[in-house]
Amino acid sequence: MPKVLISDELSDAAVNIFKTRGIEVDFQPQLGPDAAKLKEIIGNYDGLAIRSATKVKADIIAAAKNLKVIGRAGIGVDNVDIPAATAKGIVVMNTPFGNSITTAEHAIALMFAAARQVPEANLSTQAGKWEKNRFMGRELYAKTLGLIGCGNIGGIVADRALGLKMKVVAYDPFLSAERAVQIGVEKVELEELLARADMISLHVPLTDKTKNVLSRENLAKTKRGVIIVNAARGGLVDEQALREALESEQVAAAAFDVFTIEPAKENVLFGAPNFIATPHLGASTNEAQENVALQVAEQMSDYLLTGAVTNALNMASITAEEAPRLKPFAALAEKLGAFAGQIADEGLEEVEIEYEGDVTKLNMKPLTASALAGILRPLLQDVNVVSAPALLKERGVPLTESTRDASPIYDSLIRIKVKTGGKWRTLGGTVVAGAPKIAEVKGMQLEAPFHPAMLFINNSDKPGFIGALGTLLGEAGVNIATFHLGREDVGADAIALVGIDQAPSDSVLTAIKNLPQVRYAKLLRF
Known part of the structure; x- marks a missing residue:
């Protein structure tokens, strides 16, 4: 009987899913922060179900002698060392869409709170001051909301903002002009967004390219009196520079749910004028907690009992029967995609994937998903093989797949083409003796290992x-x-x-x- 450790708070319904599926459960919801204790006992378990409090670092993974799967009830996996887990053959799963609406609603709530000074007005009123003239707010109606990131959550925020009769402009390299029109936003470059937005809300993961996207320099380019909301990831805004911008009133107000260092027991922004802070509550609703808990319990149970992989960040989602044949080609597709994603320097405009030879006889859907996950991951680190096709579709990036029964040189070949900056970049690869190899770049032949x-x-x-x-x-x-x-x-x-x-x-x-x-x-x- 497989054995699962739950080291963070998870709903009773999720615990019951494991039990009814025939999996032994050790429910220790307060264990997460105790890394030493977790390291001591982790070797006894086949699965580990977590939220954000448990930090699964390399030393814990090294001690996890029997661990087969880590399930994160939520989107972010910053607290899991995925390369270390991958090297040890541990599948890392998340629940990418279980709390999207909740997080988007929290961003809207922060926007309202900042615009109408709700927290300070509440404290003042309950203190008996009745300072009606002190708290002069501003309407959201007819204001311009600038979204930095317009994927799943950003798109939901845009929909709610349009319902409030706001104008929405969005900066997102993956957002196509067609998709922007479809969801009712105007696609702009970052410089234009900074100059036009009355309010800015961030909805991107933290990567090398997005770190401090609102830097000191960019904050200086914003419209004076802008309101800034961050319910995405800490580190997207230069916190020291924002403090100074709040004090100079370049930024009228800011509301943050996330911080560079968490738990944020102290922060340079605390005490700044017109600054609102919440303790990473984006996913904290009863509905979202229940959704992600049930989802991760089902996914982990399926993997431990049947070998089926769903919402995995470090391997393709495939059935147990398909796994032996698809595994080397899924690895090839993911690595070719990672190559293509890293050289898509000017955003992603279009993707084409070609399959030649024997590989066309296999189930190509997980191979395409693996390729897309590789392409998107350099900019969207939380993407996985399940969410990648949906994320690409959300951004309106066209995807074309084609097959050819025979390959001129190899038994099988996968070719990936990405259009970036109006130009195509082409890569091809094959499997040789079970190992993925690069077979062509820009149409030039070679055979190089990754x-x-x-x-x-x-x-x-x-x-x-x-x-x-x-x-x-x-x-x-x-x-x-x-x-x-x-x-x-x-x-x-x-x-x-x-x-x-x-x-x-x-x-x-x-x-x-x-x-x-x-x-x-x-x-x-x-």
């Missing part, structure tokens, strides 16, 4: 390039693990895929880009 860190370089085929690159990496102490080349013709367009054991610094990467033969260079991670 490496955890790789340099992708597009260069002109001229003497001196390889030597100059090797010298730069050698002087920087970066060891070359693999080196594969492809070219169109002598002296024409060429590519280099270089597996490296250490990631180069930004200055070394800049030096590579400045080599006279180099047209494009990118550090990739797999």
